[in-house]
Amino acid sequence: MRILFWGTPAYAVPCLDALVAAGHDVVGVVSRPDRRRGRGSRVQPSPVKRQALDLGLPVWTPQSLRQDTALQQQLAELAADVFVVVAFGQILPPEILAQPRLGCWNGHGSLLPRWRGAAPIQRAVLAGDGVTGVSIMAMEEGLDTGPVLLERSLPINLCDNAATVDQRLSRLTAELMVEAMAFLAGGPAPTRPQPTTGITMAAKLRKEEFRLPWHGTALQLHRRVMGFYPRAVTQWQGQRLHVLATIPLLPERAEDLGAPMMALAQSPWPPGQPGEVVAVAPGEGLVVATGEGHLLLQEIQLAGKTPCRGPRLLQALKAEVGQRLD
Numbered sequence: 183m184r185i186l187f188w189g190t191p192a193y194a195v196p197c198l199d200a201l202v203a204a205g206h207d208v209v210g211v212v213s214r215p216d217r218r219r220g221r222g223s224r225v226q227p228s229p230v231k232r233q234a235l236d237l238g239l240p241v242w243t244p245q246s247l248r249q250d251t252a253l254q255q256q257l258a259e260l261a262a263d264v265f266v267v268v269a270f271g272q273i274l275p276p277e278i279l280a281q282p283r284l285g286c287w288n289g290h291g292s293l294l295p296r297w298r299g300a301a302p303i304q305r306a307v308l309a310g311d312g313v314t315g316v317s318i319m320a321m322e323e324g325l326d327t328g329p330v331l332l333e334r335s336l337p338i339n340l341c342d343n344a345a346t347v348d349q350r351l352s353r354l355t356a357e358l359m360v361e362a363m364a365f366l367a368g369g370p371a372p373t374r375p376q377p378t379t380g381i382t383m384a385a386k387l388r389k390e391e392f393r394l395p396w397h398g399t400a401l402q403l404h405r406r407v408m409g410f411y412p413r414a415v416t417q418w419q420g421q422r423l424h425v426l427a428t429i430p431l432l433p434e435r436a437e438d439l440g441a442p443m444m445a446l447a448q449s450p451w452p453p454g455q456p457g458e459v460v461a462v463a464p465g466e467g468l469v470v471a472t473g474e475g476h477l478l479l480q481e482i483q484l485a486g487k488t489p490c491r492g493p494r495l496l497q498a499l500k501a502e503v504g505q506r507l508d
């Protein structure tokens with residue numbers, strides 16, 4: 183099968199590798215343009231472009247697909263049987279969608295029609311979904327509206343963050359896309375239309391969402407930390423503090439935590455104002471009051487410092503009962 187692959191972040195790399203390993207003829211890769219990344223803000227290629235170059239594949243990085251008619255012609259001349267799209271980051275215009283004889287197929291990180299759009303993994307964690315998955319979908323002009331060929335689910339545990347779920351879904355996307363190509367090679371694909379109910383949209387993440395509102399419940403705050411990992415932020419003694427891992431100390435969720443966290447969740451912690459440190463859990467972290475319940479700060483990162491947890495967290499913050507996060 184002649185495949186043109188479209189993708190940008192690290193999430194898409196296992197799928198590209200899997201298609202090559204399966205013996206498909208990947209005729210090229212389209213990715214987003216190089217941009218400034220990481221410390222020093224150096225201009226760097228996307229993870230998919232970097233991997234494509236390592237594989238010796240031709241790469242295109244258009245600024246605008248709709249306006250670049252010369253590129254559209256170049257891609258058409260590749261005579262790909264199918265376009266595979268995984269987290270590319272731009273909407274494909276009709277002129278592109280119409281090119282491959284077997285269509286354009288997207289590996290999307292949710293069980294459609296739940297969480298159509300840009301940030302399905304983060305939104306699923308934020309919402310407290312217990313299950314997510316991957317959908318292999320035939321692409322249309324609408325945003326993630328096409329019929330589904332394959333889907334597979336996996337659980338989201340209480341202490342999963344967006345990065346751990348991303349890694350598992352990335353591997354699952356690669357497996358399912360290889361299966362999907364086998365279906366397409368054998369004849370018409372047996373797709374099913376998406377349900378017309380249960381549609382939710384996964385809006386892009388906004389910087390203002392990353393600030394932790396301590397008046398929220400312990401569970402809501404925990405989901406923000408996990409869903410926005412590693413970007414959830416608060417203030418500590420006038421310093422910017424990223425909160426990387428937490429545990430909601432809720433007796434009703436204690437069985438989900440395992441020992442020794444189960445015992446901490448069942449302990450009678452003193453009351454406090456939202457954001458107030460009410461106790462130090464030796465070797466574990468800080469217990470902070472919220473609008474409802476208590477939250478254990480398990481891993482943090484002060485601005486300009488390395489992440490730390492447990493005893494190193496306590497040493498870094500030098501926190502005392504009664505001090506506040508805000």
